Amino acid sequence: MKSLKIGILLFLSLAINTFAQSPAEQEIKKLSMDKWQWMEDKDISKLKPLFHPQAKFVHMSGTWTTARELEIIETGSIWYKKADVKDTAIEIVGNTAIVWNRITLTANVRGSDVVTEFTVTEVYQKEGAAWKMLALTFSSVRDTHQIEK
Template sequence: MKTYLIGIGLLFLSISVSFAQSGVEQEIKELSKAKWQWMADKDVGKLEPLFDDKSKFVHMSGTWKKDRELEVIETGSIWYKNAEVHDVAVEIFGETVILWNRITLQAVVRGDEVSNEFTVTEVYQKQDNSWRLLALTFSSVRDVHQIVH
């Protein structure tokens, strides 16, 4: 009987951990989707508290920190018009989450309209009950690329 109760307890524990992870996974997916929209809208007011003060952004043309990324977005130096998300994978590591998006990005870069396929790696960390973006990296890929789940 004791073994049976321990087994039932472990089953409930694994189910609750699974639901908690899927809840975090969904929360991060929704946050990432909102982030793409805020970038398209050039809404630095919503992006500023999301981006950690030490965050880094890796683009095809360079790497920079939070202040420069916000400036790039606000001035339209890069206008992220639309990120069409094709695939998403999420891994949870305690209070840190990594999200991979495979996207087609429609953007205006220094006045030129462009379309590129990317895998975008986003690293989030829970800090004081809210998620902060620590890193965002664009990796150029072909449209046949698939994210490993």
């Protein structure tokens, strides 16, 4: 009986969060989650149209351009093996969307697997009917870090 009550509360909590999001927020959240899968799959054909040609990518070891990020993903010099998304916050201002994901990232970097806690900031801009990513920044955080909403 206790398990049933906990299950119902969990379901209601998830349902409230889903319905509280606007259609644009739901679209951006799906796009962000899809992006993690495409990065894991090294699916350049889906990432290339998402990344704005002038986007910047900030990692622990440097900042680079869209062309370099795509090359890194394609060659596997960084393989985003699994982004376990723990929490997400989204704000939309005009035609700009900002997404904060708190993740545990398992990546293969130069042949070694590493697991790191990050808050990742993604900035998107709506161009016509499509969202384009302008920035992706990894900030190393403690596993207790929370995103204020």
